[in-house]
Amino acid sequence: xxxxxxxxxxxxxxxxxxxxxxxxxxxxxxxxxxxxxxxxxxxxxxxxxxxxxxxxxxxxxxxxxxxxxxxxxxxxxxxxxxxxxxxxxxxxxxxxxxxxxxxxxxxxxxxxxxxxxxxxxxxxxxxxxxxxxx
Numbered sequence: 710x711x712x713x714x715x716x717x718x719x720x721x722x723x724x725x726x727x728x729x730x731x732x733x734x735x736x737x738x739x740x741x742x743x744x745x746x747x748x749x750x751x752x753x754x755x756x757x758x759x760x761x762x763x764x765x766x767x768x769x770x771x772x773x774x775x776x777x778x779x780x781x782x783x784x785x786x787x788x789x790x791x792x793x794x795x796x797x798x799x800x801x802x803x804x805x806x807x808x809x810x811x812x813x814x815x816x817x818x819x820x821x822x823x824x825x826x827x828x829x830x831x832x833x834x835x836x837x838x839x840x841x842x843x
Contacts, residue, residue, distance in 0.1 A: 712838060713808050714744035714773055716753040716801055717820030721840075723758055723767075729820050732840035736818065743774035745808060745815065749801040751775075782807050792831075796823060809835045 721729035722737055755764040767773045789803045805817055810829040816836040829835050
């Protein structure tokens with residue numbers, strides 16, 4: 710399995726005290742290819758974990774792989790920011806929406822309910838993997 714990893718999943722996977730740790734850990738056992746990611750999500754993850762070294766290790770071990778360059782998608786990100794201005798999305802969420810547009814076969818793995826509202830390509834529901842009850 711592979712997908713596009715959001716901050717909440719990575720934080721839950723790395724933090725045994727996180728409420729979603731059992732779900733994230735169990736899901737990670739089924740990941741056989743690196744999860745696609747972007748620098749904005751990794752920066753958020755490092756901030757929440759207060760551990761940049763651990764996030765860099767996620768890259769090193771192949772749990773995640775950088776697969777997005779913000780500069781190449783500035784116009785699309787700006788359009789998404791405008792479309793969802795009422796929700797005040799962070800840059801990481803905008804990047805993940807755009808990554809979902811570029812990789813339509815992959816689900817976004819998240820604990821963030823905003824992804825139930827976000828749409829790729831204006832109208833398409835983004836395939837999601839949520840924790841049970843999420």
